[in-house]
Amino acid sequence: GEDVEQSLFLSVREGDSSVINCTYTDSSSTYLYWYKQEPGAGLQLLTYIFSNMDMKQDQRLTVLLNKKDKHLSLRIADTQTGDSAIYFCAESIWSSTGFQKLVFGTGTRLLVSP
Amino acid sequence: DGGITQSPKYLFRKEGQNVTLSCEQNLNHDAMYWYRQDPGQGLRLIYYSQIVNDFQKGDIAEGYSVSREKKESFPLTVTSAQKNPTAFYLCASLGPTGLYGYTFGSGTRLTVV
Numbered sequence: 001g002e003d004v005e006q007s008l009f010l011s012v013r014e015g016d017s018s019v020i021n022c023t024y025t026d027s028s029s030t031y032l033y034w035y036k037q038e039p040g041a042g043l044q045l046l047t048y049i050f051s052n053m054d055m056k057q058d059q060r061l062t063v064l065l066n067k068k069d070k071h072l073s074l075r076i077a078d079t080q081t082g083d084s085a086i087y088f089c090a091e092s093i094w095s096s097t098g099f100q101k102l103v104f105g106t107g108t109r110l111l112v113s114p
Numbered sequence: 115d116g117g118i119t120q121s122p123k124y125l126f127r128k129e130g131q132n133v134t135l136s137c138e139q140n141l142n143h144d145a146m147y148w149y150r151q152d153p154g155q156g157l158r159l160i161y162y163s164q165i166v167n168d169f170q171k172g173d174i175a176e177g178y179s180v181s182r183e184k185k186e187s188f189p190l191t192v193t194s195a196q197k198n199p200t201a202f203y204l205c206a207s208l209g210p211t212g213l214y215g216y217t218f219g220s221g222t223r224l225t226v227v
Contacts, residue, residue, distance in 0.1 A: 004156075031215065041220055045214060090215065102216055107156055
């Protein structure tokens with residue numbers, strides 16, 4: 001089945017690290033993604049990780065992938081108030097006809113307080 | 115700059131009325147998608163199209179229709195058969211390799227009045 005799970009809410013103080021967790025179900029997913037959504041806006045790609053990688057770092061963002069447990073995490077170092085948003089985890093699913101779609105989690109609302 | 119344009123940003127629908135949401139892309143992507151977003155439910159796939167003149171139902175297609183007459187355009191019609199249409203609608207496209215995931219439009223918020 002297709003199911004991506006995330007916790008709904010995370011609150012941190014400015015300057016702390018934030019860790020957002022995600023579990024997915026399809027072990028054949030090629031790519032896994034993290035998107036950010038600000039109020040009233042579309043989703044913006046933050047980073048992605050290929051399924052044969054364990055870790056990817058991009059400036060303040062670190063993605064960890066545990067394929068055995070189908071667990072993905074996003075760590076934001078030195079979290080700023082501008083990081084307050086909803087963060088979505090997504091896995092890519094390929095059909096037998098070659099159609100690719102992304103399956104999204106419910107999103108984690110990150111609130112950063114000064 | 116390449117991207118996806120959705121219009122209008124806000125749309126109000128009366129009971130029994132059909133409305134059409136516009137989605138245009140200049141990324142030269144073949145695959146396009148429509149998602150619906152409700153609070154606490156993430157994104158749910160309505161329709162998708164892999165190529166011009168072809169489209170398929172997603173997980174929640176009832177009460178919606180689409181067309182794909184041009185590569186650049188993938189409009190979504192919310193029909194009167196959709197009983198709970200108030201939501202945020204997002205259009206997306208996907209490049210050929212899928213490496214960079216979807217590119218999203220800025221969304222249309224539809225409200226029934």
